[in-house]
Amino acid sequence: MPKLNVITREGRYLAIDAPSGHSVMETLRDGGVDEVLALCGGCCSCATCHVHLDPQWMERVGPPGPDEDELLETSDHRAPNSRLSCQIRFDARLDGLTVTVAPES
Amino acid sequence: MEPSYDVVIVGAGHSGAQAAIALRQNAFDGTIGIIGDEPDLPYERPPLSKDYLAGDKAFDRLLIRPEGFWKERGIALELGTRIVAVDPNAHAVATDNGHTIGYDKLIWATGGAPRRLSCAGTDLAGVHTVRTRADVDQMKLEVGKVDRVAVIGGGYIGLETAAVLSQLGKKVVLLEAMDRVLARVAGETVSRFYEDAHRARGVDVRLGVAVDCLVGEDQVTGVRLSDGTILPAKLVVVGIGIVPAVRPLLDAGARGGNGVEVDGLCQTSLSDILAVGDCALHANRFADGDWVRLESVQNASDQATVAAKTIAGLKAEYNAVPWFWSNQFDLKLQTVGLSTGYDAAMVRGDPRSRSFSVVYLKRGRVIALDCVNSTRDYVQGRRLVLGRLTPDAQRLADPAVPLKELEG
Numbered sequence: 001m002p003k004l005n006v007i008t009r010e011g012r013y014l015a016i017d018a019p020s021g022h023s024v025m026e027t028l029r030d031g032g033v034d035e036v037l038a039l040c041g042g043c044c045s046c047a048t049c050h051v052h053l054d055p056q057w058m059e060r061v062g063p064p065g066p067d068e069d070e071l072l073e074t075s076d077h078r079a080p081n082s083r084l085s086c087q088i089r090f091d092a093r094l095d096g097l098t099v100t101v102a103p104e105s
Numbered sequence: 106m107e108p109s110y111d112v113v114i115v116g117a118g119h120s121g122a123q124a125a126i127a128l129r130q131n132a133f134d135g136t137i138g139i140i141g142d143e144p145d146l147p148y149e150r151p152p153l154s155k156d157y158l159a160g161d162k163a164f165d166r167l168l169i170r171p172e173g174f175w176k177e178r179g180i181a182l183e184l185g186t187r188i189v190a191v192d193p194n195a196h197a198v199a200t201d202n203g204h205t206i207g208y209d210k211l212i213w214a215t216g217g218a219p220r221r222l223s224c225a226g227t228d229l230a231g232v233h234t235v236r237t238r239a240d241v242d243q244m245k246l247e248v249g250k251v252d253r254v255a256v257i258g259g260g261y262i263g264l265e266t267a268a269v270l271s272q273l274g275k276k277v278v279l280l281e282a283m284d285r286v287l288a289r290v291a292g293e294t295v296s297r298f299y300e301d302a303h304r305a306r307g308v309d310v311r312l313g314v315a316v317d318c319l320v321g322e323d324q325v326t327g328v329r330l331s332d333g334t335i336l337p338a339k340l341v342v343v344g345i346g347i348v349p350a351v352r353p354l355l356d357a358g359a360r361g362g363n364g365v366e367v368d369g370l371c372q373t374s375l376s377d378i379l380a381v382g383d384c385a386l387h388a389n390r391f392a393d394g395d396w397v398r399l400e401s402v403q404n405a406s407d408q409a410t411v412a413a414k415t416i417a418g419l420k421a422e423y424n425a426v427p428w429f430w431s432n433q434f435d436l437k438l439q440t441v442g443l444s445t446g447y448d449a450a451m452v453r454g455d456p457r458s459r460s461f462s463v464v465y466l467k468r469g470r471v472i473a474l475d476c477v478n479s480t481r482d483y484v485q486g487r488r489l490v491l492g493r494l495t496p497d498a499q500r501l502a503d504p505a506v507p508l509k510e511l512e513g
Contacts, residue, residue, distance in 0.1 A: 045430035
């Protein structure tokens with residue numbers, strides 16, 4: 001199965017099985033990354049699933065959508081490589097994607 | 106010997122689950138047991154009236170954590186079990202099947218039960234509430250066989266359910282006792298906007314109507330209004346709020362009434378008993394310190410985190426800004442703050458454009474925003490609410506002026 005690589009807030013490195021068709025947020029949650037709250041359940045209404053993409057994946061993953069872009073502004077840790085993980089649908093093209101869980105706002 | 110846990114959490118919803126997760130995150134290494142009255146693992150409730158009812162999301166995708174997670178974190182789940190009594194002196198709770206469970210600390214996270222209509226006919230087949238997975242699964246079994254649906258209650262749950270059912274091709278009538286929908290939670294502009302949006306999609310919205318009873322033999326066949334009109338419907342959804350599930354705690358002597366009172370650390374008046382989420386009556390900074398109960402995921406999660414920290418010996422007072430969302434049709438409503446008690450409301454943008462926001466003020470200070478398809482205002486307005494700022498009214502009403510420019 002394709003893998004998602006995760007760097008947690010404590011700096012732990014995890015490689016998680018990532019089913020195609022699920023969002024990166026769901027994969028983080030199901031992979032036991034507790035610190036991802038994802039309070040709105042993935043409907044792009046909060047910013048509690050914020051991650052930073054490994055810069056070399058930015059082009060392939062693409063930029064945030066308009067609402068997502070606004071929501072990211074609520075974070076003190078907004079960076080050029082910020083995304084809300086609920087808005088990234090995982091597929092085989094993203095096998096090996098590396099994300100870092102953003103610090104708590 | 107009776108089972109016991111260092112922390113017993115009563116309720117396996119959003120707040121109960123988050124309390125357990127946050128305890129472990131804060132390095133609490135005692136035993137934890139979650140007692141839930143539903144048979145399911147902790148799951149997200151908001152999709153019940155949205156994607157789950159629509160059939161767009163399978164149940165396993167609503168799980169707050171996968172099954173294996175709870176075992177890995179050493180969190181015991183006792184599901185399908187209701188707590189019927191609390192003995193604060195003995196530090197024990199009693200279950201509906203006659204067992205007792207001991208605790209050092211108890212977190213009450215039971216939420217509430219749907220308020221029932223007080224009229225005849227509420228026990229008929231085909232009458233539904235929207236609170237649990239079982240409620241919605243039963244509704245989904247029946248919905249394919251009916252053409253006409255009556256939704257009683259024009260709050261978020263009623264409106265969201267009406268939106269999904271009308272999108273499933275049902276003829277929906279929505280009945281609201283007040284003279285506008287969302288009357289308890291939003292200003293008139295937002296109410297009228299949602300009434301129009303529903304009507305434009307074919308929902309028959311009726312305001313200021315009183316339900317006399319539900320009619321039918323065994324199966325509901327319609328709703329009779331106080332003026333004698335009978336609206337035919339073989340499926341009736343009742344969405345008229347919840348009653349906080351706090352009876353056992355109040356019986357044990359906890360202070361409360363409409364919910365159980367908690368302080369800023371989520372502690373009840375009974376020692377070693379905390380309460381969080383929909384059932385917790387608390388003095389909220391964003392309600393000018395008034396006592397409120399908030400029925401939201403934000404409140405459930407943030408209070409649960411506070412309670413966990415209290416138990417872990419970290420003092421973190423609850424003072425998070427309230428926020429809410431509601432998805433209906435292609436409309437995304439995002440709310441920040443609490444608008445109760447506002448004395449002025451400024452509309453930014455034209456509701457006919459389907460993207461606008463309403464800023465609620467109290468004595469010149471921003472206390473809340475309702476933002477429809479307007480995430481920018483929601484995000485930027487949040488800072489106005491947090492700071493209880495007093496922006497210039499004329500500029501506030503000008504949608505061309507970004508809210509972030511009004512922070513000064």
